[in-house]
Amino acid sequence: MNQDDESGETTRPRSDTAGTPRDGGKRRRSGEPGGGILMGRVFGVPVYVAPSWFLVAALITWVFGGQLDRVLPELGGARYLVSLFFAVAFYASVLVHELAHTVAALRFKLPVRRIQLQFFGGVSEIEKETETPGREFVLAFVGPLLSLVLSGVFYAAMQAVEPGTVPGVILAGLMISNLIVAAFNLLPGLPLDGGRMLRAVVWKITGKAMSGTVAAAWVGRALAITVLIGLPLLTHTGALGGRGEISGMDTVTDALLAAILAAIIWTGAGNSLRMARLREHLPELRARSLTRRAVPVESDTPLSEALRRANEAGARALVVVDGHGEPTALVRETAIVGIPQHRRPWVAVSGLAQDLTDGMRVPAELAGEALLDKLRETPATEYLVVEETGEIYGVLSTADVERAFVRAMARPTSS
Numbered sequence: 001m002n003q004d005d006e007s008g009e010t011t012r013p014r015s016d017t018a019g020t021p022r023d024g025g026k027r028r029r030s031g032e033p034g035g036g037i038l039m040g041r042v043f044g045v046p047v048y049v050a051p052s053w054f055l056v057a058a059l060i061t062w063v064f065g066g067q068l069d070r071v072l073p074e075l076g077g078a079r080y081l082v083s084l085f086f087a088v089a090f091y092a093s094v095l096v097h098e099l100a101h102t103v104a105a106l107r108f109k110l111p112v113r114r115i116q117l118q119f120f121g122g123v124s125e126i127e128k129e130t131e132t133p134g135r136e137f138v139l140a141f142v143g144p145l146l147s148l149v150l151s152g153v154f155y156a157a158m159q160a161v162e163p164g165t166v167p168g169v170i171l172a173g174l175m176i177s178n179l180i181v182a183a184f185n186l187l188p189g190l191p192l193d194g195g196r197m198l199r200a201v202v203w204k205i206t207g208k209a210m211s212g213t214v215a216a217a218w219v220g221r222a223l224a225i226t227v228l229i230g231l232p233l234l235t236h237t238g239a240l241g242g243r244g245e246i247s248g249m250d251t252v253t254d255a256l257l258a259a260i261l262a263a264i265i266w267t268g269a270g271n272s273l274r275m276a277r278l279r280e281h282l283p284e285l286r287a288r289s290l291t292r293r294a295v296p297v298e299s300d301t302p303l304s305e306a307l308r309r310a311n312e313a314g315a316r317a318l319v320v321v322d323g324h325g326e327p328t329a330l331v332r333e334t335a336i337v338g339i340p341q342h343r344r345p346w347v348a349v350s351g352l353a354q355d356l357t358d359g360m361r362v363p364a365e366l367a368g369e370a371l372l373d374k375l376r377e378t379p380a381t382e383y384l385v386v387e388e389t390g391e392i393y394g395v396l397s398t399a400d401v402e403r404a405f406v407r408a409m410a411r412p413t414s415s
Contacts, residue, residue: 050118060087086170093150093178098122100146104139133203140196147182151175189220191268213276220269228262281408282368291385291394292316299350306349317395320353329353330382364393
């Protein structure tokens with residue numbers, strides 16, 4: 001902190017059908033805005049419905065309603081009520097898929113922040129990575145497995161109802177849709193569950209989690225390109241089932257769907273790489289090495305005098321202490337910058353300080369994700385870093401943490 005200084009100073013997010021994100025960066029907590037509509041809690045995990053779900057539900061209702069009109073024309077306008085029921089039942093199946101991931105994560109003692117049903121499926125937001133490739137494989141596989149089981153259950157239920165009836169058509173639709181969800185998620189590329197399984201296999205073979213992530217992410221990007229080009233070709237040639245004469249609108253719809261799916265896969269693969277890089281460099285963030293040396297000053301000390309003492313001691317931070325030398329507040333760097341040079345002899349440091357709370361005391365030995373979690377618990381611009389004995393070690397600035405994080409992320413990773 002220079003007396004003449006007049007200047008001063010941040011979810012494996014995935015969005016695939018029935019995905020499972022790990023977020024190594026800054027996280028929103030489950031109670032914060034942005035989660036959508038809270039529908040309830042299952043196993044203690046909040047379940048949200050994102051606003052985008054209503055758009056997809058309306059689209060499914062419209063498309064499935066058109067199919068019902070051809071199969072059961074006698075329904076008339078009631079077909080859209082049946083279609084809406086199908087949309088809700090389909091997303092209930094997606095929720096079961098996500099609950100499979102959640103239960104597995106909880107069994108492995110991995111905290112799950114929330115489940116969110118959204119555009120093109122659902123997301124289970126698991127806060128930590130698995131510790132072994134075996135657990136990673138199981139955590140990824142249980143979702144598609146449950147979708148396959150549901151598909152079998154709906155197929156068995158179809159045998160008990162009359163074909164060509166409303167229950168028969170709904171059960172057939174749910175059987176096929178769950179089969180598609182399972183098959184899609186088993187594709188071997190991140191961010192899909194199959195990509196997580198591939199990552200686990202490469203991790204097991206090489207002994208390096210990062211190698212598995214890199215391999216599965218690049219397969220995911222190749223998969224995105226394949227979907228972008230191949231899906232319209234398959235539907236156009238009738239390889240996915242003949243639709244008779246294909247109109248220009250059908251071609252545009254197929255291309256749009258392929259583009260959306262490809263973008264989701266490509267973005268998810270890139271996010272997986274970034275999150276893996278983040279986690280690889282997290283141990284480099286150590287409170288002790290990032291802490292600024294600080295000098296203690298009493299509350300009535302003029303700012304100019306406090307800065308003089310800091311400069312003499314080679315310190316860059318000020319800690320306000322009481323008469324017994326106990327820290328009570330931290331002088332904010334941004335507040336110092338706002339005081340002109342000529343006024344500093346007349347401004348006491350107490351007017352520029354933020355009172356210390358328990359959450360603003362950071363152990364000097366904290367590092368990596370534990371350090372970031374500690375800072376997230378109590379947002380502030382500066383924190384008091386203390387030794388195990390309670391002795392003042394210095395002041396940690398969030399600006400310094402962010403700069404160190406950016407530098408770490410810019411360095412190449414080891415695969």
